[in-house]
Amino acid sequence: MVSALDRRYPxxxxxxxDRVGLVLGDFEHPVRRxxxxxxxxxxxxxxxxxxxxDLIVAHHPLLLKPVSSIAPDTYxxxxxxxxxxxxxxxxxxxxxxxxxxxxxxxxxxxxxxxxDLRPLxxxxxxxxxxxxxxGRIGELAEPMDLAAFTRFAATRLPTTAAGVRAxxxxxxxxxxxxxxxxxxxxxxxxxxxxGVDAYLCADLRHHPASEHLAEDGPALLDVAHWATERPWxxxxxAWLRDESGAEAIVSDLDTDPWTVHARExxxxxxxxx
Numbered sequence: 001m002v003s004a005l006d007r008r009y010p011x012x013x014x015x016x017x018d019r020v021g022l023v024l025g026d027f028e029h030p031v032r033r034x035x036x037x038x039x040x041x042x043x044x045x046x047x048x049x050x051x052x053x054d055l056i057v058a059h060h061p062l063l064l065k066p067v068s069s070i071a072p073d074t075y076x077x078x079x080x081x082x083x084x085x086x087x088x089x090x091x092x093x094x095x096x097x098x099x100x101x102x103x104x105x106x107x108x109x110x111x112x113x114x115x116d117l118r119p120l121x122x123x124x125x126x127x128x129x130x131x132x133x134x135g136r137i138g139e140l141a142e143p144m145d146l147a148a149f150t151r152f153a154a155t156r157l158p159t160t161a162a163g164v165r166a167x168x169x170x171x172x173x174x175x176x177x178x179x180x181x182x183x184x185x186x187x188x189x190x191x192x193x194x195g196v197d198a199y200l201c202a203d204l205r206h207h208p209a210s211e212h213l214a215e216d217g218p219a220l221l222d223v224a225h226w227a228t229e230r231p232w233x234x235x236x237x238a239w240l241r242d243e244s245g246a247e248a249i250v251s252d253l254d255t256d257p258w259t260v261h262a263r264e265x266x267x268x269x270x271x272x273x
Contacts, residue, residue: 001055002027009097020061023063024084026089031244033053034055036057036237037233038058041255042078043255045082047251053249059104059232097236099123099132103181104181108181109179112152120133136179137178137196138179139175140176144174145170145174146174160258165222166220176194177197178194178218180201181201182202184201185201185209187199188209197218199218200228201221224258225256
């Protein structure tokens with residue numbers, strides 16, 4: 001199973017700072033059931049145990065940043081000990097799955113019905129070629145304005161408390177859209193250079209977004225990080241079933257940290273004392 005995953009998402013395609021591949025587990029251990037998750041957190045670990053998974057395939061690395069201890073009284077240590085005690089392996093495909101073709105952003109673009117896809121930032125180095133790269137640019141089946149596309153995205157992407165928010169003229173007509181699974185404000189300039197009408201990603205920040213719009217960049221749509229990457233789980237699960245014959249289960253546990261969203265109704269606003 002690990003060899004097959006490494007062939008589909010070669011570790012050499014990952015960014016130098018990334019930590020991908022097998023995190024823990026025995027290479028020879030048979031895998032009959034896999035749980036595909038965005039985040040390896042206590043809740044998804046418990047889900048893996050409940051469905052009796054032999055392997056968790058996660059997008060985000062558990063050990064991306066160095067740790068000095070995996071003692072069971074630490075957050076990551078508790079997860080690691082729980083997995084080892086229950087003989088559950090853990091594998092991560094992160095930036096190597098982002099640049100893959102098909103990869104994380106292809107699944108996101110498909111949810112939005114985008115066609116004629118091409119990379120937003122073509123891959124270089126080991127991953128160069130074959131349509132690989134970060135983000136995707138595609139064409140909408142029919143033009144729609146920003147307000148309508150924002151509502152459309154909210155119906156097509158996994159539901160979170162944060163929902164979908166947009167920046168720009170609500171009446172701006174969109175034909176070409178760029179998307180990026182996960183944090184995407186590093187590619188604002190790339191979206192502008194590409195000449196797209198809108199750019200959808202996660203984790204947009206106030207000042208970069210404001211300056212981008214002031215420079216007449218594409219309209220922006222900001223989506224919860226988990227929601228932009230969850231669609232990829234369906235693709236990797238389908239591939240695992242075909243490739244190995246194992247049962248592959250997709251986790252729909254919302255691991256976005258934001259759990260409450262409130263918007264004040266101006267008509268019902270209480271006056272200050």
